[in-house]
Amino acid sequence: MARTDDRFRSAYNKLLDICTQMEVGGQLPAEAVLADRMEVSRTIIRSALQRLDTENLIQWEGRRKTLIKQPEARHRLSQSESTPTGEELEKRFLEWILRFDVPAGTALNIAQLSRQFGVPAHSLQEFLSGLSRFGLVERGSKGGWILSGFTAEFAIELSDFRLVLEMNAIRHLLSLPQDHEIWGKLKEVRAEHIALRKDLKKRYHDFSTLDGKFHATVNSVVKNRFVLEAQKLISLIFHYHYMWDKRDELERNAAAIEEHLEWIDAMLARDMGGSEEAALKHLRRSKETLLASLKNHKLA
Amino acid sequence: MARTDDRFRSAYNKLLDICTQMEVGGQLPAEAVLADRMEVSRTIIRSALQRLDTENLIQWEGRRKTLIKQPEARHRLSQSESTPTGEELEKRFLEWILRFDVPAGTALNIAQLSRQFGVPAHSLQEFLSGLSRFGLVERGSKGGWILSGFTAEFAIELSDFRLVLEMNAIRHLLSLPQDHEIWGKLKEVRAEHIALRKDLKKRYHDFSTLDGKFHATVNSVVKNRFVLEAQKLISLIFHYHYMWDKRDELERNAAAIEEHLEWIDAMLARDMGGSEEAALKHLRRSKETLLASLKNHKLA
DNA sequence: CAGTTTGTTTTTAATAATTAAATTCAATGT
DNA sequence: ACATTGAATTTAATTATTAAAAACAAACTG
Incomplete structure (x- = not known):
């Protein structure tokens, strides 16, 4: 004990x-x-x-x-294997929610989940308490936890929030001087997109990772702990959805690559209006895809 | 037990x-x-x-x-008095940090704080875990909690984040139809500003509350749980700073009222450029004030 | 005998007790 | 005098324990 x-x-x-x-x-x-x-x-x-x-x-x-x-x-004394880290737990929890499509309003059973994830009940509670800041879970009136998302509403608000943050990132990015490292990084990511496009039929699964990298690059110019924290949640959720929604994956990814390239080219050309337009187009489509995948999941 | x-x-x-x-x-x-x-x-x-x-x-x-x-x-059985709610705890904790100017890097003593705030150690831990999402506290490498803000950096990033969110709110607001309730509310807040200005020498303490109300009104048009959550933290911190920083309070508040009115009038005139400019001016000054007050506190 | 109401058992979760680890302070030896 | 050790105190992670909830089965009543 x-x-x-x-x-x-x-x-x-x-x-x-x-x-x-x-x-x-x-x-x-x-x-x-x-x-x-x-x-x-x-x-x-x-x-x-x-x-x-x-x-x-x-x-x-x-x-x-x-x-x-x-x-x-x-x-030598035998060591008990270490418990999963906080990030590991976060990943597993989101995976559980998204993959098994746990409905909103589900009461979360601490004891059972802690067994399932192999973590002490205590650290699970701490973790949930952290998530409650993002409104993904809530405290029940008489103890216990309730899963309040992942609803369509949550997805919409998350996407809108993402839009606000990325548009802000673009404005920051375009004001950076010519010799800033971001321009080199952007060209690099652009090259990766083109390489993937050439070989898309074989490697279309790789897009999920590249998408994450691109958005991370754009947002990297904003040095702000609040933005970063939010970004972490956003990219996790979008990433998992890319991974699991297999409908029309090839077509969706092909379209997304074109949108990314249009966006990147506008930024490289220091074209503010064009960049905003391209970003808006991509982010809106991204939101629609996320929503559609949710609805599809619900019906399945 | x-x-x-x-x-x-x-x-x-x-x-x-x-x-x-x-x-x-x-x-x-x-x-x-x-x-x-x-x-x-x-x-x-x-x-x-x-x-x-x-x-x-x-x-x-x-x-x-x-x-x-x-x-x-x-x-009848005697009842133990109820423990403070989560919000109550949040208020008291921030008050403690800001009022007593607890330096960044301070190790937080759970047992002592739980006695001080009269809450079970357990709920304090949960609360801190929630705050860690905002980067105000961090887990120490070998257990325990460390207060990582409230530094100048934190204040800067918080202000910048606020700027992003409020600029977004303005764009939303100006796209709302003529018959939306927001216009009435804005006119109401405008009237309150003018009333306070007339009687400022006696009532300048009331500005802190009015400031909170104005910003809340502007942001109320954005229905987004992430924005709302962030807003809660932001307004808390700015509110407390208004309350405790007593230097030049009358002058500062007089200036802020003028800035607010300029901003409100631009919005009522549906003048996007003017609104953005006025907002930017006010928010930048607000940030400077917050920073100055921090530095002043440090030296005292 | 159909639908309540009660009795019992099982599960879940909050808290206190317990113990590991850290810290502090006084005592000792070199 | 300084470094080191010994002991005591404080702090915090986890388990054990108990209150409360939920689920189930039996019994009673109209």
């Missing part, structure tokens, strides 16, 4: 490594030095030393920590 | 109320009916009935629940 001793185990094993690189009879460094080196507290070092002592690997008297014999493989 | 029985206590007291309105010898309604009426589960009703039975207030045999005698004041 109580918290895991993962930290202790990892430190103990590292300490074994240090012992292996020493001669029998040598002295281990001071507690504080060890603690500093492996980035844990002295408390943890002391417990590890104690254990080394009871295992008769070292003799510990005051500040003398003498190595008695080399540790063997059997002395 | 384990969860509180607040729910039970409140239900039991309500049940006493129901008993008081009955005659001795009368029958209480069915469990499910009671549960439904006071919006709790039947489980809780049954425990309450059991307690009424052992207190000899009712006689409970199967579906007969006969009132034996009227409950007295001493039968």
Whole structure:
């Protein structure tokens, strides 16, 4: 019970490594030095030393920590595999919602989900609490969580929000000087589009990634934590939809490549009006596609 | 230990109320009916009935629940005061940061803060997790929370983000038809500005609220959960800064009123260029004021 | 006997207890 | 005098426990 001793185990094993690189009879460094080196507290070092002592690997008297014999493989402590990171959880959660088309209003069962995703219930709660800022989930009146999206409304508002952010990015981008790195990046992305277009019939699956890269490039000129955070959610959702909506994939991607190229060329020509127009055209179509895919999913 | 029985206590007291309105010898309604009426589960009703039975207030045999005698004041259970709501917590937390000028990089002590704010440590964690989406706090590498704003950088990015959102709101607003309610609202806010200007020397403190109202009105035309959520944070922070930065308050507010009026008039005249220009002017000055107030605070 | 109402069991979720780890401070040895 | 250790205190992650909800089955009533 109580918290895991993962930290202790990892430190103990590292300490074994240090012992292996020493001669029998040598002295281990001071507690504080060890603690500093492996980035844990002295408390943890002391417990590890104690254990080394009871295992008769070292003799510990005051500040003398003498190595008695080399540790063997059997002395190593097994480590529990690490829990998925926050980003990993985010991905899996969105995947679950989008792929299995969980309807809006579904009550989320913390215990069950935490088992399903293999994370402690606690961190799942924290995660949901974060998502509630984006209105994807809500707290129920008497405890519990309710999935309030992914509805058509959510998709519309997300797309509109994306439109606002990207239009802003364009205005920023076009005001940048000739020698800014963005122009080189844009030309690079343009080349990738053309390469993909040539070979589209074989590689049309690759467009999803390229689409993400293009939008990320455009938005990279806006250095703003709020925009960035929003962008992360947006690109995740659009990315997954590209991945799973298989209807007319080739045609859709071919059209999107043309739209991207038109947009890129307008930007490279420093044509503000043209860029905005091309962007608007692409983003509107993107929104329609997202909505259509939602409706299609619902009917299936 | 384990969860509180607040729910039970409140239900039991309500049940006493129901008993008081009955005659001795009368029958209480069915469990499910009671549960439904006071919006709790039947489980809780049954425990309450059991307690009424052992207190000899009712006689409970199967579906007969006969009132034996009227409950007295001493039968009521004391209730623990309710914990502050999420919004309350948000306000108090921001107030704490801004008012006491907590420096960026401060390690937040969950236990201490939860005592200070009088909320369970658990809900504080959830709250912080939500804020981390906005980059105001961050998880430390080995557990714990770190306050990563409120820095000048944060203020700049927040202001820039605000600029993007409000410019978008203006474009929306100006495309609305003549008979939309927004025009009436704008005229109303305009009148309030003029009234305040006339009496500014006495009432200049009231500007903070009016400023919030004006910006909320402009943004109300954008129906988008992401924008709304961001707006909530933005207005909170700007609101508190107006409240606490007392330097040149009268002059600042007088200038801001003029800027607002210029902006409002341009919008009422359906003048897109003028509106954008006026908005830009006001928002830029607002940003400078926020930054200056931060620097001033730092030196103090 | 059909539909309530109650009794019981199972599941879920909130909180307190528990323990690992970090931090702090005093004491000790070199 | 300084570095190092020993012990005590504080903090935070997780589990165990309990309240509440939900689901199910039996029993009663008209």
